[in-house]
Amino acid sequence: MIQHYFDNKNNYECLEQWASNRTITRLFVVCGSSFRYFSDIRSKINELEEKGIKVFYFDDFKPNPVYESVVEGVKLFRQFRADGLLAVGGGSSIDVAKCIKLYSSSDKPGEDGGWLKETINVNEIPFMAIPTTAGTGSETTRYAVLYYRGEKQSITNKDIVPDCVLLAPQLLKSLPLYQRKATMGDALCHALESFWSINSNDESKEYSTLAIQEILKHMDGYLNNTPEGNEGMLKAANVAGKAINISQTTAGHAMSYKITGIYGLAHGHAAMLCNKALFPWTINNADKCVDIRGSEYLKNLFDDIAGAFGVDSIEDAVNKFEDIFEKLELDIPSVTDERLNELVHSVNALRLKNHPIKLDEDDMVELYRQIFDERGFYDVSVL
DSSP: OOEEEEOOSSOOHHHHHHHHHTTOSEEEEEEOGGGGGOHHHHHHHHHHHHTTOEEEEEOOOOSSOBHHHHHHHHHHHHHHTOSEEEEEESHHHHHHHHHHHHHTTOOSOOGGGGGGGSOOOOOOOOEEEEESSSSOOGGGOSEEEEEETTEEEEEEOGGGSOSEEEEOGGGGTTOOHHHHHHHHHHHHHHHHHHHHOTTOOHHHHHHHHHHHHHHHHHHHHHHTTOHHHHHHHHHHHHHHHHHHHHHOOOHHHHHHHHHHHHHOOOHHHHHHHHHHHHHHHHHHTGGGBOSTTOHHHHHHHHHHHHHHTTSSSHHHHHHHHHHHHHHHTOOOBOOOHHHHHHHHTTOOHHHHHTSSBOOOHHHHHHHHHHHSOTTOBOOGGGO
16 A cells, blocks of 8 residues: 655655665665756755765656666666665656666566566565656556657556655646646546546546546646645645546547657647547447446436536536636647548557447547647648
């Protein structure tokens, strides 16, 4: 079970407590480029060094990290002989750290995607995550995302979940507005997709309901960078992560990954684009439900989703979702026929199977055409 700490006092005392309890002597820190802004947590890590804990910082990766960065991270992790792992950053930092933990157990070479093809027994190296964005919920899930040769790779293993999580809302103060919009969108899409996933259960639906309610409650404060808004959104994203850890994501995420790869959009931006089209499509096709609980269950579920959005009907919930998209002012790319074909054939069939309505190729063509409408910016990717 994950041990959660909450800290809005800038003291990070639980970090020292965790390191002491787990008898860590060599701490491997995976951190993004924004780490330089977090003077308080850097000071705490410096204190650990002064008390005899050796520290190595690894930041040689980019957003939407590639497999090769993890290979390099594992090499350095082993050379450093680390006995503790700390991730400080957004979803990319946490996902890289998860994969370093996973693949450091392998006795096979990782080059040429070798680790993606094997089942690995995970080690018991202590692992703490400190998220600095409010969106991915990666600190609570058994999933990680990497890209290998331009293709998204989904890593799933229950043992890569951090054993300790610190939620520190003050770390969100330096988050740029676009990242606020995108990460909030990601959390909202997690909650929505988890709600209708064929793998949902009562517990995950409770998480989804709470996450949506808290996102809507704290959206304005979060976008305006208020302390209350940052705290509320960080907790909401964490809860949405708990929801997808049970249910997994569905077609919205499956269709979004290649958009991120082609256009360079933040993941949450792409997910919002996809779900803006998918939400009404799912409602209009409820009679084609493939969830074993049946189409009536799904239609009743729509009432629950509407309730989470604080409205009277699922149609009003769709309108509210669209209003949020408009408020965020997220760009909509344009698409060529060649790109559209590439997108359709890139979708992970496993994630599509989690969706309550079966999507065929024609459905995805229709949905992608709705996603990329005439308001988009010019498709620089084909130049």
